[in-house]
Amino acid sequence: MVIDRKARIIEVQDWDDYFLFRLESPEIARLSQPGQFIMIKVSETTNPLLRRPISLHNCTGREVEIFFQIAGKGTRLLSQKKAGDILDILGPLGRGFSIKNEFKGKEIFCVGGGRGIAPLYYLARELSAAGARPVIFYGGRTSADLPLKSRFEQADWEVKVSTDDGSLGFSGLVTSLVESELRHRTPTFLFACGPEAMMEKLAEICRKENLPAEFSLESIMGCGLGACWGCVKKIRRNGETKYLKICQDGPVFSRDEIVWQEKENG
Amino acid sequence: MVDLSVDLGFLKLKNPVLAASGTFGYGLEFKPFYDLELLGGFVVKGLYFNPREGNLPPRLIETPSGLINSIGLQGIGVEAFCREILPELAELDTAVIVNVCGEDEDEYARVAEYLSRFKGIAALELNISCPNVREGGRCPAQSSDATFRTVKKVKEVTPLPLITKLSPNVTDIVSIAIAAEEAGSEAISLVNTFLAMAVDIETRKPKLGNVIGGLSGPAIKPIALRMVFQVARAVKIPVIGIGGIFTAEDALEFMMVGASAIEVGTANFVDPDACLRIIQGMEKWAENHGIKNISEIIGSLKI
Numbered sequence: 373m374v375i376d377r378k379a380r381i382i383e384v385q386d387w388d389d390y391f392l393f394r395l396e397s398p399e400i401a402r403l404s405q406p407g408q409f410i411m412i413k414v415s416e417t418t419n420p421l422l423r424r425p426i427s428l429h430n431c432t433g434r435e436v437e438i439f440f441q442i443a444g445k446g447t448r449l450l451s452q453k454k455a456g457d458i459l460d461i462l463g464p465l466g467r468g469f470s471i472k473n474e475f476k477g478k479e480i481f482c483v484g485g486g487r488g489i490a491p492l493y494y495l496a497r498e499l500s501a502a503g504a505r506p507v508i509f510y511g512g513r514t515s516a517d518l519p520l521k522s523r524f525e526q527a528d529w530e531v532k533v534s535t536d537d538g539s540l541g542f543s544g545l546v547t548s549l550v551e552s553e554l555r556h557r558t559p560t561f562l563f564a565c566g567p568e569a570m571m572e573k574l575a576e577i578c579r580k581e582n583l584p585a586e587f588s589l590e591s592i593m594g595c596g597l598g599a600c601w602g603c604v605k606k607i608r609r610n611g612e613t614k615y616l617k618i619c620q621d622g623p624v625f626s627r628d629e630i631v632w633q634e635k636e637n638g
Numbered sequence: 639m640v641d642l643s644v645d646l647g648f649l650k651l652k653n654p655v656l657a658a659s660g661t662f663g664y665g666l667e668f669k670p671f672y673d674l675e676l677l678g679g680f681v682v683k684g685l686y687f688n689p690r691e692g693n694l695p696p697r698l699i700e701t702p703s704g705l706i707n708s709i710g711l712q713g714i715g716v717e718a719f720c721r722e723i724l725p726e727l728a729e730l731d732t733a734v735i736v737n738v739c740g741e742d743e744d745e746y747a748r749v750a751e752y753l754s755r756f757k758g759i760a761a762l763e764l765n766i767s768c769p770n771v772r773e774g775g776r777c778p779a780q781s782s783d784a785t786f787r788t789v790k791k792v793k794e795v796t797p798l799p800l801i802t803k804l805s806p807n808v809t810d811i812v813s814i815a816i817a818a819e820e821a822g823s824e825a826i827s828l829v830n831t832f833l834a835m836a837v838d839i840e841t842r843k844p845k846l847g848n849v850i851g852g853l854s855g856p857a858i859k860p861i862a863l864r865m866v867f868q869v870a871r872a873v874k875i876p877v878i879g880i881g882g883i884f885t886a887e888d889a890l891e892f893m894m895v896g897a898s899a900i901e902v903g904t905a906n907f908v909d910p911d912a913c914l915r916i917i918q919g920m921e922k923w924a925e926n927h928g929i930k931n932i933s934e935i936i937g938s939l940k941i
């Protein structure tokens with residue numbers, strides 16, 4: 373982990389509830405991987421208290437980008453920052469997506485639901501750089517939830533969008549769109565980030581299709597540094613099912629490791 | 639130059655600032671941020687004898703200026719700690735304090751006895767106050783008798799100095815502190831977290847997987863300060879103040895009411911270098927007030 377503590381906001385773009393910040397952060401830009409995140413201090417006061425975890429949306433040269441949706445008071449405060457402001461951040465943190473050599477020349481599905489699209493831009497760029505062909509699935513409740521559609525399209529990747537209300541693209545859940553595409557395509561791998569119900573459904577589809585996959589999980593985080601054990605998820609690994617830290621062992625886990633619905637303790 | 643060192647009798651600290659248990663991992667997590675030897679010391683995450691899985695998530699929920707946690711003392715257990723972590727900590731020139739947990743008195747003693755075989759531990763902090771491990775948040779720190787018995791039992795098996803960490807979830811904290819002192823504890827630390835909860839009004843479910851948890855952070859500071867004040871007046875052994883300390887000013891308040899040292903908890907999450915900032919702030923304050931030795935301010939409250 374490197375620690376790049378101060379990042380100047382270079383540019384802010386916004387679409388209603390969604391925001392894209394371009395930040396100057398040379399160390400993070402140099403050393404990060406897709407799927408990693410940063411912890412951002414959103415307030416100078418103690419309310420809200422904790423930093424907020426936000427994925428790296430893109431990294432180029434000396435700059436990184438973040439893309440976020442207002443979800444509550446912390447992200448609302450963050451959205452009020454302006455170009456020129458300095459953000460106090462920690463990162464890059466966590467273990468990102470695994471980009472494998474055998475992806476070269478292959479089709480890779482990248483599925484984002486709502487704000488979960490954030491890390492997939494960086495991922496798709498790295499997949500392209502590795503010679504793979506990313507196919508982007510971008511789902512939202514309504515067309516206003518798909519502000520990054522044109523950005524992905526400009527990058528020259530195949531982009532398929534869905535909205536629950538049918539206002540743009542495929543009408544229905546993004547999981548149904550993926551399922552229908554899988555009837556006539558055979559990708560090599562699937563990556564996803566979004567609401568847990570979406571990812572759980574995708575994991576089930578992937579198991580049926582024998583398609584390996586990785587998912588980026590979310591949790592409320594105390595520290596982001598592996599120091600508090602506050603962000604855990606039940607994970608099956610090396611023959612054991614244990615609580616692992618999303619901030620340190622994740623946020624990215626593979627298809628069969630994740631215990632999606634944990635009912636009981638122990 | 640201000641002399642920031644404080645002498646607890648059984649342990650001399652470079653400065654009065656310790657990182658609190660459960661908020662500083664096993665210490666090494668904070669190495670990327672600063673030189674751990676700049677700290678007075680740190681208390682590692684609570685250890686039971688065996689590894690523990692901890693509580694059902696969600697385990698954290700934020701409240702105004704506070705954090706409720708129900709981690710449930712997940713951890714690697716004392717053997718793995720001594721094998722994998724302690725050798726690196728033992729090299730450090732700072733006070734490494736181990737937070738000792740137990741399901742019952744015997745387990746506290748077993749953990750303490752095991753730790754005593756190793757070099758590099760400055761003291762044990764007896765966590766008789768973790769609210770999460772038993773239903774209803776009960777713990778030995780809720781009764782003077784259980785506190786006395788637990789401390790006594792651990793004293794018998796370890797030559798290491800004991801710091802007994804008290805729970806604020808009691809009717810009379812002073813009587814518990816006195817029980818720990820009478821049982822031979824070398825120091826008292828307080829407070830652990832306040833039992834608390836939060837509800838999601840849409841689902842009508844508790845926001846924490848464990849239903850209840852412990853509140854920490856700035857929200858608890860005034861209550862913690864009052865408790866430290868009461869305990870410091872009642873016991874002769876040194877008292878370590880804990881609860882919502884985020885700034886040097888907070889730390890100084892605790893010292894003025896009688897704390898010989900302080901622990902910084904939740905602040906480490908917000909600013910990984912919070913302890914360092916507090917040490918520097920204290921030094922500056924002392925300089926500005928012509929204080930040569932920080933220990934002069936301990937218990938200097940004017941009433």
Ligand SMILES: Cc1cc2nc3c(=O)[nH]c(=O)nc-3n(C[C@H](O)[C@H](O)[C@H](O)COP(=O)(O)OP(=O)(O)OC[C@H]3O[C@@H](n4cnc5c(N)ncnc54)[C@H](O)[C@@H]3O)c2cc1C
Pocket residue numbers: 409420424425426427428439440441442443444445446447448487490491589590591592593623
């Ligand atoms: C590794 C990681 C990467 C993330 N990346 C992004 C990103 O790139 N863009 C983005 O928009 N969001 C991202 N998130 C989610 C983001 O961190 C939360 O939306 C944010 O912390 C909510 O803070 P708030 O103060 O605005 O909302 P709050 O008022 O704190 O909470 C609003 C609601 O969101 C829930 N919540 C709070 N914190 C989290 C959390 N960390 N994860 C999930 N639910 C939460 C609360 O329980 C509540 O229901 C990421 C989360 C993680 C763990």
Ligand SMILES: Cc1cc2nc3c(=O)[nH]c(=O)nc-3n(C[C@H](O)[C@H](O)[C@H](O)COP(=O)(O)O)c2cc1C
Pocket residue numbers: 594600602658659660661683684685705707709711737765768803829830831853854855856858880881882883901902903904905
């Ligand atoms: C996430 C978390 C985990 C904790 N774990 C422990 C622990 O293992 N043992 C212990 O004695 N106290 C534990 N505590 C309590 C703290 O050490 C401290 O007493 C309390 O948080 C109050 O201080 P603060 O307001 O500065 O955080 C924990 C606190 C938090 C927030």
Ligand code: FES
Pocket residue numbers: 592593594595596597598599600601602603604617618619620
């Ligand atoms: S957020 Fe603290 S351990 Fe993951």
